[in-house]
Amino acid sequence: xxxxxxxxxxxxxxxxxxxxxxxxxxxxxxxxxxxxxxxxxxxxxxxxxxxxxxxxxxxxxxxxxxxxxxxxxxxxxxxxxxxxxxxxxxxxxxxxxxxxxxxxxxxxxxxxxxxxxxxxxxxxxxxxxxxxxxxxxxxxxxxxxxxxxxxxxxxxxxxxxxxxxxxxxxxxxxxxxxxxxxxxxxxxxxxxxxxxxxxxxxxxxxxxxxxxxxxxxxxxxxxxxxxxxxxxxxxxxxxxxxxxxxxxxxxxxxxxxxxxxxxxxxxxxxxxxxxxxxxxxxxxxxxxxxxxxxxxxxxxxxxxxxxxxxxxxxxxxxxxxxxxxxxxxxxxxxxxx
Amino acid sequence: xxxxxxxxxxxxxxxxxxxxxxxxxxxxxxxxxxxxxxxxxxxxxxxxxxxxxxxxxxxxxxxxxxxxxxxxxxxxxxxxxxxxxxxxxxxxxxxxxxxxxxxxxxxxxxxxxxxxxxxxxxxxxxxxxxxxxxxxxxxxxxxxxxxxxxxxxxxxxxxxxxxxxxxxxxxxxxxxxxxxxxxxxxxxxxxxxxxxxxxxxxxxxxxxxxxxxxxxxxxxxxxxxxxxxxxxxxxxxxxxxxxxxxxxxxxxxxxxxxxxxxxxxxxxxxxxxxxxxxxxxxxxxxxxxxxxxxxxxxxxxxxxxxxxxxxxxxxxxxxxx
Amino acid sequence: xxxxxxxxxxxxxxxxxxxxxxxxxxxxxxxxxxxxxxxxxxxxxxxxxxxxxxxxxxxxxxxxxxxxxxxxxxxxxxxxxxxxxxxxxxxxxxxxxxxxxxxxxxxxxxxxxxxxxxxxxxxxxxxxxxxxxxxxxxxxxxxxxxxxxxxxxxxxxxxxxxxxxxxxxxxxxxxxxxxxxxxxxxxxxxxxxxxxxxxxxxxxxxxxxxxxxxxxxxxxxxxxxxxxxxxxxxxxxxxxxxxxxxxxxxxxxxxxxxxxxxxxxxxxxxxxxxxxxxxxxxxxxxxxxxxxxxxxxxxxxxxxxxxxxxxxxxxxxx
Numbered sequence: 017x018x019x020x021x022x023x024x025x026x027x028x029x030x031x032x033x034x035x036x037x038x039x040x041x042x043x044x045x046x047x048x049x050x051x052x053x054x055x056x057x058x059x060x061x062x063x064x065x066x067x068x069x070x071x072x073x074x075x076x077x078x079x080x081x082x083x084x085x086x087x088x089x090x091x092x093x094x095x096x097x098x099x100x101x102x103x104x105x106x107x108x109x110x111x112x113x114x115x116x117x118x119x120x121x122x123x124x125x126x127x128x129x130x131x132x133x134x135x136x137x138x139x140x141x142x143x144x145x146x147x148x149x150x151x152x153x154x155x156x157x158x159x160x161x162x163x164x165x166x167x168x169x170x171x172x173x174x175x176x177x178x179x180x181x182x183x184x185x186x187x188x189x190x191x192x193x194x195x196x197x198x199x200x201x202x203x204x205x206x207x208x209x210x211x212x213x214x215x216x217x218x219x220x221x222x223x224x225x226x227x228x229x230x231x232x233x234x235x236x237x238x239x240x241x242x243x244x245x246x247x248x249x250x251x252x253x254x255x256x257x258x259x260x261x262x263x264x265x266x267x268x269x270x271x272x273x274x275x276x277x278x279x280x281x282x283x284x285x286x287x288x289x290x291x292x293x294x295x296x297x298x299x300x301x302x303x304x305x306x307x308x309x310x311x312x313x314x315x316x317x318x319x320x321x322x323x324x325x326x327x328x329x330x331x332x333x334x335x336x337x338x339x340x341x342x343x344x345x346x347x348x349x350x351x352x353x
Numbered sequence: 354x355x356x357x358x359x360x361x362x363x364x365x366x367x368x369x370x371x372x373x374x375x376x377x378x379x380x381x382x383x384x385x386x387x388x389x390x391x392x393x394x395x396x397x398x399x400x401x402x403x404x405x406x407x408x409x410x411x412x413x414x415x416x417x418x419x420x421x422x423x424x425x426x427x428x429x430x431x432x433x434x435x436x437x438x439x440x441x442x443x444x445x446x447x448x449x450x451x452x453x454x455x456x457x458x459x460x461x462x463x464x465x466x467x468x469x470x471x472x473x474x475x476x477x478x479x480x481x482x483x484x485x486x487x488x489x490x491x492x493x494x495x496x497x498x499x500x501x502x503x504x505x506x507x508x509x510x511x512x513x514x515x516x517x518x519x520x521x522x523x524x525x526x527x528x529x530x531x532x533x534x535x536x537x538x539x540x541x542x543x544x545x546x547x548x549x550x551x552x553x554x555x556x557x558x559x560x561x562x563x564x565x566x567x568x569x570x571x572x573x574x575x576x577x578x579x580x581x582x583x584x585x586x587x588x589x590x591x592x593x594x595x596x597x598x599x600x601x602x603x604x605x606x607x608x609x610x611x612x613x614x615x616x617x618x619x620x621x622x623x624x625x626x627x628x629x630x631x632x633x634x635x636x637x638x639x640x641x642x643x644x645x646x647x648x649x650x651x652x653x654x655x656x657x658x659x660x661x662x663x664x665x666x667x668x669x670x671x672x673x674x
Numbered sequence: 675x676x677x678x679x680x681x682x683x684x685x686x687x688x689x690x691x692x693x694x695x696x697x698x699x700x701x702x703x704x705x706x707x708x709x710x711x712x713x714x715x716x717x718x719x720x721x722x723x724x725x726x727x728x729x730x731x732x733x734x735x736x737x738x739x740x741x742x743x744x745x746x747x748x749x750x751x752x753x754x755x756x757x758x759x760x761x762x763x764x765x766x767x768x769x770x771x772x773x774x775x776x777x778x779x780x781x782x783x784x785x786x787x788x789x790x791x792x793x794x795x796x797x798x799x800x801x802x803x804x805x806x807x808x809x810x811x812x813x814x815x816x817x818x819x820x821x822x823x824x825x826x827x828x829x830x831x832x833x834x835x836x837x838x839x840x841x842x843x844x845x846x847x848x849x850x851x852x853x854x855x856x857x858x859x860x861x862x863x864x865x866x867x868x869x870x871x872x873x874x875x876x877x878x879x880x881x882x883x884x885x886x887x888x889x890x891x892x893x894x895x896x897x898x899x900x901x902x903x904x905x906x907x908x909x910x911x912x913x914x915x916x917x918x919x920x921x922x923x924x925x926x927x928x929x930x931x932x933x934x935x936x937x938x939x940x941x942x943x944x945x946x947x948x949x950x951x952x953x954x955x956x957x958x959x960x961x962x963x964x965x966x967x968x969x970x971x972x973x974x975x976x977x978x979x980x981x982x983x984x985x986x987x988x989x990x991x992x
Contacts, residue, residue, distance in 0.1 A: 033796050044812060157960060172945060176937030178888050180895045181930035184910065187918055188926065196918070247958030250454040257410055257449075258469050258519075259441035262960050268468075270960075272459050284798055291803025295892060299914070309804060313811050314897055325808050328801045336799050348459055348503045411966050413957035434963045 019344050026340040030333050037329045042103050045322050066114060112326070113319035117312075122323040126305060130327070132199060133304030137293050139220065140227030145282070147228065148235020149275070155236065156243035157266065167236060174233030179292040183226045183299035195219045197301040223300045227292055231285070238281050242274040249273075276347055283339030286332045354426055356526055356559050357384040357407075357445075362420030364399075364406045366630070373416070374630040376402045377583045379657075381420075382576070386526070389553065389560040391574035391591070393567065393606070395627050399583040400563045401450070404529050408447060409437055424527075443473040446520040448513070450532040450563075455516060456504040462515050463500025466490075469522040489518040493548060510541035514548065521552065528552075529561045534569060546572055567610045571595060579603050582628050582638030585657050589664040599660065599671035601643045637668070645670050681873055684950045694942025701936045705754035712748035728922045738924035740909065741916060749904045750928050756905040757936060760821050760890040765882035767825030769832060773868075773875050776836025781844065781863055787837070794830045802827060803892060810898040817900040824889045832878045836871050843870050873951040880944035884937045891933050906933050 106113070112122035155167040174182075187196050195201065199219050204212045246252070247270055255265045290306070297306035305324050312320040344350045364377040377399040384390050392400040405411045407422050409429070422429040429440060449455045456465060466486045469475075476482045487497035493514040504512060513533065520528055530549065534542040550573060553560055562573055570577055570591065577594040579587045579602065587600040598604050605623045625642040634640055640650040647670060657667045685691050704711060713736075731738040737746035779790040809823050843849065844867075852862050893899060894907025906929040917925045 029792075029795070033799055036796065037800065044808060156958075159956065159958065159961075172941050173934075173938055176884060176888070176934055176941045178891050178895070178907075178930070178933055178937075180892060180910070181933060184914060184918070184926055184930060188921070188923060191918070191921070197915075241954065244955045244958060247960050248955050249959075250449060251457040252959040253410060254449060254455045254516075255457075255468075256959055257408060257441055257447050259438040259443065259472055260468070261435075261438060264472075265960060269457055269460075273457065276459070287799060287801045288803075290801040291892070294803055294807070295895070298896060309807060310896055313807055316811070318811075321808060321811060325801075325804050328804050329799075332801050333799050346459075349505055409963065409966060412959070413961045413965075415966055417967055430967065 019350055022344055022350055023341060026337060030337040033333050034330065037326065037333070038104065038107065039100075041322055041326050041329075042100055045318060063119075066119060069114065107326075112323035115317055115320045117315050117317045117320070122319050125308065125320065126323060126327055129303060129305050129308055132302065133293055133297065133306055136220065136223055136227065136296070136302060136304055136306075137289060139224040140231065140293075140296075141282070141289065143224065143228035144231035144235055148232040149239050149278070151232070152236040152239025153243050153266065153271070153274070155240045156247060157262075159244060168240070171233040171236040171240075174230055175237075177230065178295070179226065179230050180295040180299050182229060183223070183296050186222050186226055187299065190222055194222055196222070199303050219300075219302070223296045223302050226296050226299075227289070230292055231289060234285055234288075235278070235282075238278060239274065242277050243270060246270050246274045276343065279339050279343045279346065280336075283332075283336040286335050290328050290332065355383045355423075356386045356388075356425060358382075358421075358423040359403075359407065360421045360423070362403060362406055362422065363418045364402050364411065365416045365418050366402075366412075366414045367416060368414070368631075372631075375583055375633065376415075376630060377406065379420075380578075380580070380583075380585050382578050382585075382588060384527070384559055384561065384576075386559055387553075387557050388575045389562065389573055391570035391577045392561060392563045392580065393565065393570055393577055394580035394586075395565060397627055397630075398580040400580050401531055402583075403580075404447065404531060404561060404563055408441060408445060408529070409434075410447075439473075442469055442520075442525065443523045444525050445527045445529065446523070446525040447529040447531065448516045448520045448533055450535060453509075453512070453536075456512060458504050461501055461503055462507065463490075466500070466515075466519045466522055469519060473523045475523050485522070489522055490515070492521070492552070493518040494544075510537055510544065513537060513541075513545055517545075517548065517552070521556070521558075524556070525558075527559045527561065529563070531563045532565075533562065534564070534566065549573065567606065579606070582633060583630070584638060584654075585665065585667055586639065587666050587668075588657070593664050597664075599664075599666045600668045601645045601670075602639045605644070675869065677869065677873065681876075681947070681950055685946060688946045688949075690942050691946030694939045694944075694946065697935060697939025698943060701754050701932075701939070702758065704751055705758050708751050708755060712745075712751040714745040714748040728917055728920050728925055730922070731924050737928055738922070740925055746909075746925055746928060749909055750906070750932055752904050753906040753909060753929060753932065754936075756817070756900075756903050757887045757890065757933070760817070760824065760905075761883040761887040761936075761940075764821045764825040764828065764886035764890075765879050767821070768828035768882050768886075769875055769879045771826070772829030772832030772878070773836050773871065775829065775833040777840055777863055777867065777871070779833065780837040780840025781859070781867065790833065791837070794833055797827065797830050803889075806889065806893055807896065807898065810893060815898055815900055817903060820890055820893060820898075820900065824886050828882055828885060828889075832875065832882070835874060835878065839871050839874055840867055843867055873947070877944055877947035877951050880940055880947060884940035884944065887933065887937055887940070906930070 110123055112126070114120070115122055115125055118125065151167050151171075155164045158164045190196065195215075195218055197219075200212065200216050201219075204215050206212050252265060252269060255269045260269075293304065294306035294309055296302065297304045298310045301307065305327065308320060309324045309328075311317070312324065358381075360381045362377060362380045363375070365373040366376050367373050380399070380403055382390060392403065394400050402411070402415070405415070406417055406420075407429070409417070411417070417430060420430065424440065424444065429437060432440070456462065463483075463486050466489060467482050470482050470485055471477075476485055483500075486500050490497050490500055495511060495514055495518065499507070499511070504515075507515060517528075517530075517533075533549065534545055537545065546569060549560065549562075552558060553573075560573070562569060564570060574591050577587075577589065577591050578585060579594070579600065581602050587594065587598060587603045589597075594603060595607065598607055602623075609623065623642055628634055628638055628641070634651065636649070636651040636653050637643070637646075637655050640646050643650065649669075655667045655669055657665050659665050660671060727739065727743050728741055729735065729739040729743075735745045735747065737750065740746050740749065775790055775794075779787040805827065806823050810819060813819055813823075849862060849866055852866055857865075890899070890905065891907030894905045895910050897911055899905050899908040899911070909929040910926065914926060916922075
């Protein structure tokens with residue numbers, strides 16, 4: 017298949033998905049029973065100023081999606097002067113609303129916290145990838161032996177382990193050994209240089225470990241079946257006939273082929289990984305956007321909830337697109353030709 | 354000393370329940386330098402198992418239960434795996450059946466050939482290696498530019514030729530070709546055979562060809578070993594086989610093979626099927642389908658006897674008896 | 675049906691599956707006999723003294739007491755009901771949706787297939803837990819809402835698997851024969867295709883129960899469980915921070931272990947079923963080469979027993 021065709025299709029699909037998510041996000045908060053925005057907009061917790069701002073921004077006095085009246089009068093442009101349009105145009109300007117709780121712009125809150133989640137997820141994923149690939153490879157290579165059984169049972173066990181519970185267990189185990197909450201010991205600031213960063217690092221260990229353990233198991237299972245398939249292929253026998261040692265074959269022939277499906281799986285898995293991040297950040301009080309979402313749920317801070325969901329959805333969509341692009345570069349069968 | 358001498362090779366396949374299927378029993382032959390041997394038989398007769406056994410490339414359920422494989426006097430079966438690896442490809446190489454997936458789809462063809470060269474230290478310098486790869490491709494009739502391409506960009510015939518080029522990368526003494534022409538159309542088949550013949554002449558190569566096609570054997574081989582049900586039926590030179598075959602199975606095979614000199618003669622066929630490995634008949638394996646069987650055949654397995662110098666038959670009722 | 679009988683018999687030969695079944699049955703038993711098994715009514719208001727909060731286990735409260743002074747063991751026992759209910763009902767829902775979608779998409783093909791698969795692709799890219807959080811937050815808490823949300827989001831992978839199986843079955847002889855005889859599409863789909871697909875769906879259904887239980891526990895832990903009911907996830911909801919500083923392991927560990935117990939049991943059953951329905955490759959080219967040389971006494975290691983009890987090939991994640 018033509019690579020450029022493949023990519024164009026994927027990008028288009030990504031954009032369509034994005035559009036649907038935006039629309040979905042909008043309607044969710046307006047259409048469902050107990051229209052939260054309207055009710056909160058009347059909430060006494062906000063200042064008059066904030067309420068007015070919301071009213072204008074979200075056009076709460078306007079129709080939700082389409083102004084049928086104006087359309088009937090032939091005013092097509094005016095027919096779209098609705099809450100939805102207001103929402104989309106606000107979005108286009110990077111305006112995600114105002115947090116009910118902190119009265120700050122949602123985008124500001126997100127921007128502040130997002131990198132903390134990125135660090136956590138990146139560290140966890142990288143560790144999970146390395147371990148999962150290695151253990152999956154060994155498990156498949158040693159198919160049928162006790163090593164395989166052991167790795168497999170471990171992976172199945174972790175599959176049945178809720179992320180938050182693993183976090184709790186690690187918390188209990190690490191009491192006294194490692195910091196058990198927050199991102200940094202109170203008092204330390206970035207200005208403290210290395211002391212600060214190493215302290216953050218220490219706080220990062222348990223949450224990362226939790227994420228890594230859970231996601232390693234998924235990668236083990238995927239890699240294991242991928243490697244099994246690859247190792248049964250004819251070209252492996254050819255490599256053996258060439259006089260290659262098992263290690264060489266595993267490294268140079270098998271790995272490349274087995275990793276390909278992993279690329280797309282990692283991206284797909286991200287849809288679940290962010291769920292894990294929410295749980296881990298909650299258990300360890302790691303101040304990222306996962307924890308933010310939890311707090312927004314507890315405090316009914318709908319704009320933050322909505323904004324965070326959008327951000328997460330966009331991130332996963334983008335990651336999948338990136339994975340598709342990466343895949344097309346790695347698999348020569350998809351190259352231009 | 355002959356190049357390759359196989360004696361009493363027996364190979365089993367172990368099933369899930371632990372029982373063993375006797376895929377190959379007591380097969381042996383001798384191959385001298387520069388000569389070619391055809392290993393002939395119906396599917397399932399064990400010919401592929403024999404060559405996989407020689408190279409010790411059997412699948413997970415395969416067991417070599419007895420025999421010797423003497424390559425220039427050294428018994429390959431007594432080597433450790435590490436020692437065996439040094440022999441593979443450098444001295445004995447193989448071209449597998451149906452090169453569809455025998456090449457790694459995500460690596461360039463040239464790189465895969467270069468692998469063999471680097472592995473057995475035929476050349477070290479990258480330019481030397483590249484030159485050798487180009488030379489090999491050229492030798493089999495592929496433009497060297499194609500070395501940068503991937504297997505899916507090659508046609509079926511090209512892939513087979515690339516496999517041959519790769520098999521010759523380390524200038525082996527012996528090339529084994531497993532059904533080199535099956536699954537290719539007739540024109541390409543002829544090309545491949547011609548290529549093999551030329552290479553054999555040019556490089557003084559010894560070849561073992563595994564095939565069910567007697568035409569290929571007639572073209573290419575000096576000696577022929579006919580297998581049936583895992584055992585040798587007849588083993589002789591190609592002329593002897595085609596003109597003076599003694600074993601009933603060989604005779605039937607030849608009858609089933611269209612004779613260009615006598616196109617109107619009836620094509621014979623052998624009724625019945627080869628025996629499944631888990632239900633081998635107690636006596637001669639061919640007995641159920643044999644047109645010359647006698648009572649004793651169902652009871653006693655015939656042994657391979659030399660009825661004349663260099664003509665072995667496993668049937669007590671061979672014609673001139 | 676004969677096929678189901680065969681699967682059952684094959685299942686009984688796999689130790690891993692049997693272990694899983696026992697684990698599951700234990701939980702089912704506990705859930706069913708809760709009123710007789712639990713020493714206290716978990717919702718009962720009891721007079722508590724400050725010392726009772728997060729009290730360690732003693733003779734009267736085998737697993738101690740929670741942050742409100744209630745008996746942990748009783749909550750644990752009753753919690754089984756919630757988990758199993760959510761698990762089975764949500765899974766059933768997902769399976770019905772997924773199988774129907776997969777059947778229609780695979781059988782009809784064309785635009786319906788295309789659209790359905792786009793929908794599946796779309797849902798797969800949406801982060802699951804955040805979506806559930808948003809939906810429950812807005813819609814409100816409640817057992818049936820949770821079941822619905824989980825059920826409506828869990829059908830995608832099943833749909834894909836069913837579809838690909840249908841595609842391969844579609845062209846088989848007996849289907850073509852049925853068409854030639856004039857059977858309607860509906861009849862073919864239900865009488866001929868569906869029974870072939872059923873074993874696969876069964877394996878998926880079991881795994882889906884485990885997924886649903888974990889999803890429910892995560893939602894409950896994050897504060898979105900049904901406030902009227904005791905669920906294992908909810909038991910860990912509010913006070914876990916306090917419990918950790920008090921090292922109240924009796925409060926923290928049992929609900930989590932219960933979740934793990936039932937999930938792993940289901941996963942073992944589901945994986946075994948999957949292996950039966952869709953057997954995986956058992957050997958490849960890179961096994962230990964020494965076993966080939968049976969000629970040499972003592973040199974060949976024992977053949978690793980061909981897979982009698984393990985083996986799972988899945989594309990599931992998460």
